Amino acid sequence: MSYENIKTIILTILVVTSALLTWNLWTYQPNFERIEKESNTVQEVTIAEKKEVNQIVRPDTLLFHLGEKKTFGTVSPGEIDKIMKDISDWNFADFENITEEAGILPSFVHDEGKAVLAFPDSVPIELYKAVIKIADKNLPDFQFDHIVIDTRQVEKKDGIVDFVSMDNRQVFRSRVPVSFIQNFKSQFFNLSEDNPEYKAYFAYKPTDERTIYLPSQDTKMARYQYLEKKLDSEQYKNALFSDPSVVQKSFQQSEDEYNDTLSLLRVNSDKNTLRYVKPAAGDNPTFPSGDLLKRSIDYINGHSGWTDNYQFAEIDELNHRVVFRMYDSSGYPIFSDDPKISEIRQIWGQNEIYEYYRSNFQLGLSAEPPSEVSLSSGTRVLEYLIGLEGFEPELLENVKLGYKMMLVKEAQTTFIRLEPSWYYRYEGTWKSISLDETGGMNNGLE
Known part of the structure; x- marks a missing residue:
């Protein structure tokens, strides 16, 4: 075999090999094992x-001023939900500032023929667009x-709905199709007086700039007791820290402590x-305060x-603080x-x-059947408050029926008791008036 033939054979082998390698490169599909998403990505903690906003930011009192000094009101979530569902489709339009025309706000808001949805604190209209x-x-x-x-x-072309801020002393008026107001009425x-969910309310004016409405008659409320259900601290560690893998855990006295040098979580x-x-x-x-x-x-x-x-429940824009409160x-x-184990509180920094x-538990199973308690009328509560030594009516901001949450530990079990009570907001702080064993009242100022 000549040298030229040998070169031809080698060249042919190289060309064929190159073609085979090229074909394999084009058609090759690596047999990677499926990468499990759960083990390679940070999961959302649930x-x-x-x-939704409408489940969290809600009116907690509804008042209907029927006229002739007759006012009927309710705190029933079912009744308030009916109203909110109805007005959510009203197409509010043509907002204008009418603060100068409104005059004294309590009289303006609670005038005859007005229906009033009262919120616990100030709500930005931009948020309520949702x-x-x-x-x-x-x-x-x-x-x-x-x-x-x-x-x-109801006889005019447009219906009127006002958005009032008692805190900021402002009124913004909107227009809606009058047919919505007619149906609402x-x-x-018009049916509230015969609705068992509504009770007669009366007005108390501690100052010219504030009116408080309270139920006229005694109110029956249920007393509850639940088992405590502890929340999982590890879940909160995974939820709140940006990189849970670097978080260190330690135990100090009655606290579990988690930290990553930038943040600290303490569960007491x-x-x-x-x-x-x-x-x-x-x-x-x-970010904007709104x-x-x-x-x-x-x-x-x-x-x-x-x-x-x-x-x-509360917002403090000056101190960048928001409070959410439990409701029954x-x-x-x-x-x-x-x-404050019945609250979730947040304070915000830069972005x-x-x-x-918050608390480290939630309400568990009911530990016993609810029992009924009768609480004094609003008239009786006001008489009691006004009679307290050192009480100044102008410092009274609100009065409400509510529950006092207490934790009771027995052996290895913790119970959560919800005790009906009157509450009043005085100089920015909620205080309780608790029933004693004789049916009297204990002074929340003490």
């Missing part, structure tokens, strides 16, 4: 459930704590509290943290002494949470 239909493209930026429906305008307003088994703090967040938020409530709701929704029936199924707020505080 502690309880998410909630609840009601608003047609205005250039909606003014304002807050409100009362929605006032004027049922006297016939289906709800004696006080039944959970407190997460991130000092690096600072104390000067750079975003405060929305961010607070989104934060809890981020880890599905609504473990019980929490509702928006009948619509009464639930209070607790320090520590992120600074402090997140």
Whole structure:
């Protein structure tokens, strides 16, 4: 075989080999094992459930001023839900500031023929666009704590609904199709006197700028007792820290402590509290104050943290603080002494949470059948408060029926008791008036 033939054979082998390698490269499919998503991505932590704005930011009192000094009201979630469902489709439009025309706000709000939805604290209208239909493209930026429906305008072209802020002394008027007001008046307003969910209310005016409405008769409420259901601290660690894998856990006295050098989570088994703090967040938020409530709701929704029936209760824009409070199924707020285990509190820093505080438990199974308690009328409560030594009526901000939450530990079991009580807000603080064994009242000022 000549040298030239050998070269030809080698060249042919190389060409064939190259062609085979090229074909294999083009057609090769690696047999990778399926990568399990669960083991390679950070999972969203789901502690309880998410909630919509309308489930969290709600009126907690509904009043109908029928005329001739007759007012009927309710705190029933079912009745309030009917009203909110009805007005959510009303197409509110043509908002205008009529503060100068309104005059003295309590008289304006609680005038004859008005239906009043009272919220626990100020609500940004921008947030409430998620609840009601608003047609205005250039909606003014304002807050409100009362929605006032004027049922006297049924013969006119447009119906009137006012959004009132008692705190800011402002009134913004909107227009709705009058047919909605007509239907509302016939289906709800005119029937309230015969509806067993509504009770007679009366007005008390501690000052010219404030009117408080209370039930005229005694009120029957249920007394509850539940088993405590502990929340999983590890779930909160995974939910609140940006990188749970670097979090260190330690135990100090009655506290489980988690930290990652930037943040700290303490779960106290004696006080039944959970407190997460991130000092690096600072104390000067750079987001608009109107975003405060929305961010607070989104934060809890981020880890599905609504473990019980929490509702928006308070907002302090100056200190960047938002409070959500537990309510019972009948619509009464639930209070607790320090520590505030019936609340979720948030304080915001620069674009992120600074402090997140709540209980480390939720209501478990009912431990015994509810028992009924009769609480004194609003008239009797006011007589008692006004008769207290040192009581100044102008410092009285509100009076409500509610529940006092207490934890009782027996052997290896912890019970959560909800005791019916009158509450009043005095100089910015909620205080209780508890029934004693003789049916009298214990002074919450002591």
